[in-house]
Amino acid sequence: MLSAITLFVVSLAPGVIASGSALALARIPLESILALIVLAFVPWRWVRRIVATVVAVVLVLATLTAALDRGFTATVGRPFDVVTGWPELVDGYGVVSDATGSIAAVAILVLVVVATAGLIVAVAASLLHLAAILGRGRRISLIGVSALTAGWVVLALVGAQLVPGEPIAASDSVAAAVAKTDQLGAAARSQAAFDQAAATDAYASQPASKLLTGLKGKDVIVAFIESYGQVAVQNTPFSSGVDAVLRTGNAQLAAKGYSERSAFLTSSTFGGISWLAHSTLQTGLWIDSQQKYDQVTSGIRFTLSDAFRKGGWQTISDVPSDTKTWPVGRSFYHYGSQLNATNVGYAGPKFSYARVPDQYTWSYFQQHELAKPHKPLMAEIDFVSSHTPWTPLPNLVPWASVGDGSIYDPQPAQGLPPSVVWQDPRHVQQVYGQSIEYSMSSLFSFLTTFDDPNLVLVVLGDHQPATEVSGTGANHDVPVSIISKDPAVMDRVSSWKWEPGMLPSAAAPVWRMDAFRDRFLAAYGG
Missing domain, CATH: 3.40.720.10 (Alkaline Phosphatase, subunit A)
Structure with a gap:
């Protein structure tokens, strides 16, 4: 139960953060279902560990991204941009340092890093534990995950929601990956337009007598x-x-x-x-x-x-x-x-x-x-x-x-x-x-x-x-x-x-x- 709660809460955390409502926990995360299917039926232990670690990293990064998006939206009116937002994240750390003092700011940063690493370990361990349980009864597990997957698909097709904007059939990490991938294209287009505008300047050569x-x-x-x-x-x-x-x-x-x-x-x-x-x-x-x-x-x-x-x-x-x-x-x-x-x-x-x-x-x-x-x-x-x-x-x-x-x-x-x-x-x-x-x-x-x-x-x-x-x-x-x-x-x-x-x-x-x-x-x- 602890492993299941850990996995599902972390999988659904991006939606909870984005909506600001605990009702967003009443959803079915696609990422967790697919990860458990793969882990339960992969025979090699070392492969299961790699898959579990990768999935844990993706889920935790999606949660951190959602937190950054919410913070950036509240302060500067737009989500965190994975292309251009890193210097602004450094500036944000400077604001925290000014407000709390350098020692407290460093302590907060260390706490975030430690908590992130600990969460990755906890999610990976939860995945492996649940996969081991499912692997003991492969036939029953296959029926169960098949039914859960089918239910997810039906809910996705009808667009059922408990929280406005948060479908019960959840895929938060996938959505986050798509959104951040879109940012790459948008940043490239914006940069190209910016470079074109900056390439010419009629006033740069204007004589002083006309300025x-x-x-x-x-x-x-x-x-x-x-x-x-x-x-x-x-x-x-x-x-x-x-x-x-x-x-x-x-x-x-x-x-x-x-x-x-x-x-x-x-x-x-x-x-x-x-x-x-x-x-x-x-x-x-x-x-x-x-x-x-x-x-x-x-x-x-x-x-x-x-x-x-x-x-x-x-x-x-x-x-x-x-x-x-x-x-x-x-x-x-x-x-x-x-x-x-x-x-x-x-x-x-x-x-x-x-x-x-x-x-x-x-x-x-x-x-x-x-x-x-x-x-x-x-x-x-x-x-x-x-x-x-x-x-x-x-x-x-x-x-x-x-x-x-x-x-x-x-x-x-x-x-x-x-x-x-x-x-x-x-x-x-x-x-x-x-x-x-x-x-x-x-x-x-x-x-x-x-x-x-x-x-x-x-x-x-x-x-x-x-x-x-x-x-x-x-x-x-x-x-x-x-x-x-x-x-x-x-x-x-x-x-x-x-x-x-x-x-x-x-x-x-x-x-x-x-x-x-x-x-x-x-x-x-x-």
């Missing part, structure tokens, strides 16, 4: 707001608070003479892996995997930051979540200077993942870059206060009091820790909405306080928040806005038909994010 002439003399900031997705602004329980902040911001900006135009971009990523979106916007290529990111950033693709640098701007990156040097920032994006958590003078507390509050990032950049005499600059700034787990959150303080950030010292203790908030999905959604409210309030407060007539901003989200917030099957669309006081700057994009204000409606234009670079360079080019 970004419509922005000459302007300071330009590309501001990525972490996890700022369409769900933050439309038809969700938490969007009303964000919408109220955006409407208030519209009025505040209008009073200061700003104009804004907004729409949506379809991001190349979901729930995380933000750098894929950043590189997609900058390169005009659809970079939806770490593999493509590594391929592009090891080459010489012409980026938005390259266009500004070639056109005479100084270029800056500001990534407050980084604590180490970013080689790609210099080797690929060619930023003239790079800011991160270690060189902006921040002496305040961390807010969970966010090492530096958004308001401090704006404050430092204003004091040390914009307020000083400088040649026109272009900067990409990645604002991280709205990064998962979205709690605890900072509060806005008077700009004159920001200082070195120590004014924020008491604020983390005033919020709830992730361990409390993440017990309830509705609470998670609530704090997510509050994080976007804070990030956008920081932006509006910065613009209205320092009131720079020479500033042009492209403000956008990098991706939708994870499934816990966005829901299953959510799209990849993120809000995008252009902000300026100069009517000539806004006139350049009038043909885009983007909507006035910071709150795009459901009818606003939607572009793929990789279309932005070329349209932006065309609109502001000579």
Whole structure:
């Protein structure tokens, strides 16, 4: 009985994991039936051991794959890809290490490896034990397995189900193998299309005299707001608070003479892996995997930051979540200077993942870059206060009091820790909405306080928040806005038909994010 339970549970585990329902155990796994038939009637012991081991490895790998698919779908909105997903799995381990500490992360990894090996041994032993029992009465066993096989075929033909989407006649491992094989073909087609798109670039040879002439003399900031997705602004329980902040911001900006135009971009990523979106916007290529990111950033693709640098701007990156040097920032994006958590003078507390509050990032950049005499600059700034787990959150303080950030010292203790908030999905959604409210309030407060007539901003989200917030099957669309006081700057994009204000409606234009670079360079080019 123990051997039978072990074998059938492991065989059915992928369906249980995928459906999230224990009712998926009430099925008949084809793989177990076929494996027992083979093992019961193979006369050679050494062959039985090989077959049992191979079957055990396949069943356990199918279970691990199902677990990875569920985890990836919950966090980045798609199943684990056996072709391109390995670097992202390494990134996931890095997130676990950051959250739990390196020792705990190593312990978790060792536990997974040991448990996997132990499960393979247990399944192989169960197969051999059951095969030995069946072999003692071959005739009765043959009748029994024949009847079971016939029953499986009948159930498969009629499509009987106890759990929606989970047929009683189960073949989870076979289905997993087919799905992952399909990924190989899909990855090959995607890579071919990507290589073709990357092979030519009309803007790479554009002379400096024709680049970004419509922005000459302007300071330009590309501001990525972490996890700022369409769900933050439309038809969700938490969007009303964000919408109220955006409407208030519209009025505040209008009073200061700003104009804004907004729409949506379809991001190349979901729930995380933000750098894929950043590189997609900058390169005009659809970079939806770490593999493509590594391929592009090891080459010489012409980026938005390259266009500004070639056109005479100084270029800056500001990534407050980084604590180490970013080689790609210099080797690929060619930023003239790079800011991160270690060189902006921040002496305040961390807010969970966010090492530096958004308001401090704006404050430092204003004091040390914009307020000083400088040649026109272009900067990409990645604002991280709205990064998962979205709690605890900072509060806005008077700009004159920001200082070195120590004014924020008491604020983390005033919020709830992730361990409390993440017990309830509705609470998670609530704090997510509050994080976007804070990030956008920081932006509006910065613009209205320092009131720079020479500033042009492209403000956008990098991706939708994870499934816990966005829901299953959510799209990849993120809000995008252009902000300026100069009517000539806004006139350049009038043909885009983007909507006035910071709150795009459901009818606003939607572009793929990789279309932005070329349209932006065309609109502001000579």
